[in-house]
Amino acid sequence: MQEKMQLLKNLQGLDQELNRMALHRGKLEAEDAALRGERDRVQSMVDTLSEEIQRLQEQRRELAQALALEQENVRKAEGRLPSIQTQKEYLAVLKEIDTAKKTNKEINDRIAEKDKEIAALNQDCEEKSAELAKVSEKVLGRQAEIADALGQSDQALGEKGAQRDSMLEELPISLRKRYRQLMDRRGGIAVxxxxxxxxxxxxxxxxPQLFNSLFHxxxxxxxxxxxxxLFVERVE
Ligand SMILES: [Zn+2]
Known part of the structure; x- marks a missing residue:
């Protein structure tokens, strides 16, 4: 009986250690996920800013095209002026030129505004990119440590698990079953x-009778x- 009880106590000690190791492993995995989340969060800010910058640059390109077109219209209209015969037509072309120049001014203002927006976003994006580089470096370093610790943990879990299994096999089947049920149902304390x-x-x-019987x-x-x-510690 004492031998079996000693085996059970050792087994429980090992199982509790395995549980602690599994818990620690879970914490490492959770930390790894949190680190990934942290990096992804900064990465997604950089991505959003980059997309926004691209969108604004596309709009700026369209404005620049519109401006070039209007400038060409002004140039053509001005080229027509010397050959105009009637004053009516002359005035009409002058008005056309004037309108086109106003439009050009508006487009230029909008381009300047886009440039300002793009510059501000570029600055934001640079700051976030620098943050991303810093976070990535930190995350990668810690993730390497975690991967290392997880590898060690897996190995130790495997070895101790095998040790636990062979100890379990030394127990009679009925006792093994009782032990496992108790471990599951009684918070990892069976003995x-x-x-x-x-x-x-x-x-x-x-x-009292039961308690006394434990001493025999x-x-x-x-x-x-x-x-x-149950077991009792015998006073030597
Ligand atoms: Zn009890």
């Missing part, structure tokens, strides 16, 4: 000490309240 007549797993008092080498007993497997 507990009984002390001063009480189960330290659930703190309930044990029937009989079968493994379980707590009638929480069903955990």
């Amino acid at each position: 507990v000490e009984a002390r001063n007549g009480a189960c330290l797993g659930c703190n309930m008092h044990l029937p 080498n009989t079968e493994i007993q379980s707590c009638p309240h929480c069903h955990r497997l």
Whole structure:
């Protein structure tokens, strides 16, 4: 009985260690995801700014084309002036030139405005790109560490898991089953000490007869309240 109980205690110690390791592994993965999220957030700001700049540059190109067209119209109209015969026609062309020049002025103003917007966005984009470079560097460095730690964790989990499995196999099947059920249902504590007549797993008092029987080498007993497997520490 003592041998089996010692095996159970060792097994539980190993299982608890495996649980802690799995928890730690989960935290590393969560940190990795958070880092990726942080970088993606800055990356998406840079992307949005770049798209906006492209959109504005496209609009600026269209304005510049419109301006070139109007300037050509002015040039053509001015070229017609010397050959005009009537004053009426002359005035009409002058008016045409005047209108086209006003339009040109408007287009020029709009181009200047676009240039201002583009310059402001370019500055924003440069700042965000610098931030992205910094964040990426930090993230990549930490991600490399995490990947390393995850690799080590996987290896340790594999080794300790195999050790746990072979220990489990040393137990009789029925005891193995009870142990696993208790681990699942009792928060990872299947084996507990009984002390001063009480189960330290659930703190309930044990029937005196049961408690006393724990001091003799009989079968493994379980707590009638929480069903955990009980052991007593013998005073040497
Ligand atoms: Zn109990």
